[in-house]
Amino acid sequence: MSRMVFFAPKGPADRLSTLFWQRPKLLLVLLLAMPLFWLVVVYIGSLAALLIQSFYSIDEFSGLIVEEFTLKTYLELLRPSNFDIILRTVSMAAAVTFASAIIGFPIAYFAARYAKGRWKAAFYLGVMLPLWSSYLVKVYAWKLILAKEGIITWAAEGIGAGKLLNAVLALPVIGGNSLSTSYIGTFLVFVYVWMPFMILPMQASLERVPGSLIEASADLGASAGQTFRTVILPLAMPGIIAGSIFTFSLTLGDYIIPQIVGSSRLFIGQAVYTLQGTAGNVPLAAAFAVVPILIMLAYLAAARKMGAFDAL
């Protein structure tokens, strides 16, 4: 048996392999065909359907959807009651993003700079597990914590801070009957649920700050605080911005948290959900859903300019 015979195509699988070897483009197309078909038809198709719906309107008398192009539905977003919802959601998203950065930064900084070996792994797991664990259970846990008869009230009374808690709840706008029916509660749960998304990119960018730069800064006489402000923080900024993309976008689109913990005032997500469901106004729901897309597109464009994408 000569070598040539050994390597000669034997069956259809061999012939197909040879074909792919000769024409790599063909294999590429075959590999991508199914997933791309799925993503384009199911996902992009649906996004297109959303856009189309948002340009339809609803007949005020019959309640039926009028399938004609109109901007009427978008104009309705500008009505004070609807516009308030948008403003409320955006301010909440900004507050949550800010708080996540403040609370998350020490964790990311410690994990990147001081934790070693086992501790490093522990910190990674310590951030990753809450990030992945059940969203609904996390929200539920906070319902238990913030309830009037729950652990916070108990702890506040235990250390004699019951009056303080009541004073906080008596504040206008952000206060309420109990923590679980106030903006403070909604805010706390948002920060809790989305903060891990901020920590991971922050830590990644902090890990990349070269140690030599920090040493150089110290050699040139900068204090620890100056080094932090003028060397570490600017270099970590892309990571912070990358993280803020997640916290901002996730808060914009959430409707479960404000529904379970919060006052009865609506957020964008809740508006979308009730409009498409009980109210049956799919066009307005679709128009509301386009708002976070537009806000995020603007946000992403700004983030890109600041170099945040290199940190993703």
Added chain:
Amino acid sequence: MRSDARSPVGLKLAAFGGLLFLHLPILLIFLYAFTTEERTYQFPPPGLTLKWFAVTWSREDVWPPLYLSLRVAAISTALALVLGTLVAAAMARAKFFGRDTITLLVILPIALPGIITGMSLRSAFAIADIPFSTFTIVLGHATFCIVIVYNNAVARFRRMSGSVIEASMDLGANGFQTFRYVVLPNLGSALLAGGMLAFALSFDEVIVTTFTAGQQSTLPIWMLNELVRPRQRPVTNVVAMVVFLTTFLPILAAYYLTRGGEETAGGGK
């Protein structure tokens, strides 16, 4: 960044305080599953009991949502495994025109808030007159699970050296044999990790599901209904604990399957 020997006390406190903030709330769920208090979320629990596990077990309305959730998660994970691996294989092979667009396309379903994915699918079903079914739920879940499998697979493809594949070809294996005996064993643990994360994500998903389920109820939807209109709070506590463990264990397993590599699972959700 170089590790320094000592950290400031304030930083240490803030870091560990932050970690406690991330973990204590979840532990509370475990305590509440044993409480004897039925009507409120009273803390501390007046007493502890095991009876709610038996009550939950015999509640008939808990089981169909659980089965539906398991079925949806299994089908979505299977679909995502196939589609995600295919994209990853193509992306690892070559640079080609439109590569970045495809990356964006894969990431988009998870990058945009769930409400947009959900509302988009809902609009599409409305326009195409598709009735709600298990299939419509799977359609949504598989779409955002693709990226999870893709992330894990593409990282492993990148690490796998091309010389192994060339060696296999030189020794006379055809493309399919190479895939079966060389590529797949190398890819195995990454796919397992990706599959488990996808399963956990799908099993727990509620936002997209509320738009694509119609009248059907998955376990998270059942839980959401109980949260909005509580019937028997301790039963919800027990279910919450079960849901937590069902998602927690695969995530932990995925971490141990891929740790040590650069592409430790869970970096990008």
